[in-house]
Amino acid sequence: MNWGGCSTACIEQGDFSGLDDLYTEKPEVVDGLAEVFGSWITRFKFDGFRIDTARHVDKDFYNRWIPQILAAAKSAGIDDFEIFGETWITEPIEQSKYQRVWGLPNQLDFPLFDVIARYAGGTQGAGGVMLRLEDDDYSRMSDGRAPTPGTFIGNHDTGRTAMMIKAQSGAEGDELLARVNLGHSLLYLLRGAPVIYYGDEFGMIGIGGDKEARHDLFATQVSAWQTQERVGSAPIGAGSSFDVKNHPVGQHLRELAALRKQWPVLWRGATLPRDRNDGAMAISRFDMADQREYVTIFNNSTESRLLEFATSTPSATFTAVWGGVESTNSDADGFVSVEVPPLSAAILRAEAKFPLAKQPPVVSAAPDDFSELWLLSAETSESPQEVSFLIDNGTGWRRVAVDDSFPYRAFVDPNALPTGSTSRIVAVSRFADGTLVPSGIATFTNTK
Known part of the structure; x- marks a missing residue:
């Protein structure tokens, strides 16, 4: 497989890094793979599959294989078996075809990965993130499920989250920690399923992808890893990461996870990008069950920013339920003003229900x-x-x-x-x- 200029046929049928390509065009191969992986579900009761290198099969494979996998899961008593694929494409319309045409139920969000790393690093404004969220419409299918891709900033291939953000910003010390926490805030406060790469919670940075991003969590004998910089703490030396208690990155991740548990709107609510101003942005989330509007706010600038934008809830108090912003009130037209501290994220919650204007579309x-x-x-x-x-x-x-x-x-x-x-x-x-x-x-x- 020639990564420098691989055709569609090359991507689907080529040998991957020396691994022989499977003849997935043959029904007996598809059925055999379904039997093997279906037996894993039956025996071990997996909750789902992450499909690595998901686009390196023929385009009809998933429409034949996935129904058999879901049937095996249902027989094993798992009605909500999750399947998402690794399709390393940062262009959202191109990536969406693997759901619309190929039949993948879900994917890792490489397009959002690309813009979040730049946003948290400070080299890209809010527009890229907001446009990416609007591109979700290309991945909306007939099943009515809202897009919930696996969202991430770093992984074993690209390198760790802190390394990705540091490469963008050149930040050190407290600023790097603030930017890493901002990046994780985006993952947890926007739509999708956050995927955190092991070791990020202990401040690991690393110096590259692949082998350079596979550090030991136990006490390591690799001298280079003993002295590598970490965000939020000193190098680990001869110690074990498992002995590190209350690391600031890990604490922030636990806090964000608690927010998603407390406010389900953060993982199931509709998303509406509102406003942006020189690195700051506001995004409304709607809890349709409670008829309530929430606003998630972010700022990647090292200075405070003022946001003035319309909401869907006029004449209401928006209470600051998390983060460093002040509570505010919307006017009769729904407009609010919010001062956003530097390198921060926050959540506002409307204390009144949004009105319903039932106009025929x-x-x-x-x-x-x-x-x-x-x-x-x-x-x-x-x-x-x-x-x-x-x-x-x-x-x-x-x-x-x-x-x-x-x-x-x-x-x-x-x-x-x-x-x-x-x-x-x-x-x-x-x-x-x-x-x-x-x-x-x-x-x-x-x-x-």
């Missing part, structure tokens, strides 16, 4: 400007809601996707529709009280 279709897909859009009220998009191309109505935040969108692969065929589309808004409000029916012709 208006649905339309157009070619997407950034891909080969058809873009379905719904214009509706600013009230938080979930919008389901459905299509009928003559074979009955089927759901395309569910979008839970503005802009409300879904994407249709033109290859799934006959060229020249006309399809009907409709959008249905679901509000926090369960009310369903449909649009009228629109049509479009597949000219692609």
Whole structure:
């Protein structure tokens, strides 16, 4: 496999670093792999699989293999078996095809990894993070699940979180610790499932990826590792990391985990990027069950920043429930002002429920400007809601996707529709009280 210029066929069929490629085009190979890995689930009751090098099979493999794996999990009494793949692609639209077309249920979020490391390091503003969150719409599927990719900053291939952030910022000492904690705050306070690489909780930095990022946690005999710099503490020397108590990075991670447990909106709530100002940003999260708005706030600057933005909850107190910001009040139009301390993160919680403006959506279709897909859009009220998009191309109505935040969108692969065929589309808004409000029916012709 030529990593410098590998074609699609090379990626799917090439020998990976000397490992022979499996003939996954053959049904007996697929069935054999399903039998082997299904038996692991039966015997050991795994909760899920992380699929390494997930794009190095033929594109039909997952649509044949995964149903057998999920059936094995269900037979073993595991109804919510998780599968996510390692597809090392930092372009979100390109990565999304492995879910839309290939059939992977979930992926590691390499596009967000790329921008979070830069943001926490201070070399990229908030716009990159906010745009990446908006790109989630490309990964919304007909099952209605909100995107919950595995989010991370460092790993065994790229190098550790602290090393990635230090490479961006050149920071040392207290500033590096603050930036590492900011990076982890992004992982835990944004959508997705945070993945922390072992040793990060003890401040390990490392000097590279692969073998340079596989330090011992026990007392090490590798002299270079004994003297390597750590963030938040001195080099380990001849000691064991397991003897390190209350490391500041580990403490911060425990605090963030407790926040996600206390406020489920942080892991299940809809996401709406609000405002950014020179390194600071505000992102609303919506708890539809409680009809409550939360705002997560971040600042990667070494100076305080002022954010002024609209919320969905007018004339309400927004209480600071975590972090260094002050509580604030929204005006009659929902606008708030927040002073954000340097290198920090915070959470605000509205003390009033957001209002429900139950306006019928208006649905339309157009070619997407950034891909080969058809873009379905719904214009509706600013009230938080979930919008389901459905299509009928003559074979009955089927759901395309569910979008839970503005802009409300879904994407249709033109290859799934006959060229020249006309399809009907409709959008249905679901509000926090369960009310369903449909649009009228629109049509479009597949000219692609």
